[in-house]
Amino acid sequence: MEKNKNLNIVVVGKSGAGKSSLLNYLVDKEIFETGIGSPVTKTYFDHHQFKHPTKNVTYNLFDTKGIEPDTTDEFINSVKGKIEEFAYFDDVFEHVHTLYYCISAVSKRLEPFEVKFIEEMSDILDVVIVLTKADLVTVEDLNNFEDTLFKELSASENDVDTAIRIIKVCSVAQTTRKGISQQFGRDEILKHSFIGLWNTFSKEVHYTILSTTFFSAKVELEINDIDNSFLLHAPNISNFDRHNRTKLFQDRWYNYKHFKIFEFDKSDFTLLHFLLLPSLEELAFEKLDLGNKIILKVIFEKAEELINRFDTYENTFLCYERDLINKSEEILNFYSQLTGNINNVPIPLIRSKKALNQIYKYIINDLKDGLELNVNFFKENVNVIPLKDSFFNDEATRDRENVTKLFNIIQTHFSEMNNELISLMTNFAEICNTELSQYGRLILGVNLNNDDGLKYKKEINFALANDDRIDKSERRYLNRFKLQYNLSEIQAHEIEKNAISENENLKKN
Ligand SMILES: Nc1nc2c(ncn2[C@@H]2O[C@H](COP(=O)(O)OP(=O)(O)O)[C@@H](O)[C@H]2O)c(=O)[nH]1
């Protein structure tokens, strides 16, 4: 039997926005108390686990107390804290991957403190805006409010990559004069959970490729090998971050992942240690006495040992590629389970594989040669013998100048190789992100087309075919069709939007 997987959901919003009702609707169970009279939650999080009776899914539901203007900062910090708590785990299924922000469609407005909260959170993870109580307003009002929200949150409706998305939900069935209103929007919520999970996984690629490349080949350094002072100065976590001011590391999310993983044993020498060779000043080796030189010699001997282990990279990269594909399949299977939408679209990741191979090729060819060349250069030109330094004899001074020059050249070479490697990794991560997100969209597209929606979409395409617009008579026809196939206004609106944007894209290409 497959391992049980978690779906971790955090819901935030003002008091009465419909947070608790949303969670109850999601799992189809009255877990959280709702309504005006419901007790005010004292702590930030009201956590409940719900194990799905038939599927291998456990919902970790985090209801929160109502967010308010004067508690926004506090709120941001405690939600971030919760996210970090989960990010500590390796498995992406343990992370919080989506945050649902509830806004009552009836309120028709978003307050500045809410904008602040949403924008700050969406730097870290996927934020999905849930327009609750969508049943209580007209479709027109709903769409207008949606447009306003996109404007206020400076996101674009047509930009599929935007981190902010809006869904419309009715969490409670209500008896009105017109009859009993239906609940709707659950599929959309699940769909966005999938996107959130998928995006979290995709973001992690940046980090996994770095640790794979830098840390998989290593040599052990016995304490007696080298003076302890070198160990103290050897590149450590802080140096690593200092030297890599790339886009990858600005993301807070990666930073706390680093602190966990990069607390490697200080007696391990990895590729990263060599490529980020500290300067002589950083090592406090300006005097370059015999002791210093002996240490430098040991460092380069270690580099030689490391080069000899480069053949392990073949296996490392094969495993990495396999893990990447396995993990994406695992997530897709989970999604199929969750929604009952089975898809058999294979994940190609063709360009990612090529980019990955480029990294591998660079390591075993140019990087290996480069390291070897520099190590030999040092070995041939640096003598580890005592030199006299006196008023009459400047042999030692000349030697010091010579070694300093050599060392600086080597350091520059290493840092050039490091930059090249980083740029190859960035390239890979970006390509892989693109391929994954394209694939994610493809899957969702496939699922949209499972039902009568597909037929409705065909009709829309038909209407768009001659003049790219839907005229009055076509509109009347579509309305009849909508009724016949029992499509909700919202569903129909989504399908239409989708069809129109596809039509526009087709025109462009
Ligand atoms: N008609 C309708 N009422 C809703 C919906 N969601 C919540 N409510 C009602 O709004 C009130 C507040 O909901 P609740 O979930 O307690 O809000 P919370 O304070 O954000 O947790 C309750 O009376 C709910 O029945 C919805 O989608 N449609």
Ligand SMILES: [Mg+2]
């Ligand atoms: Mg509540």
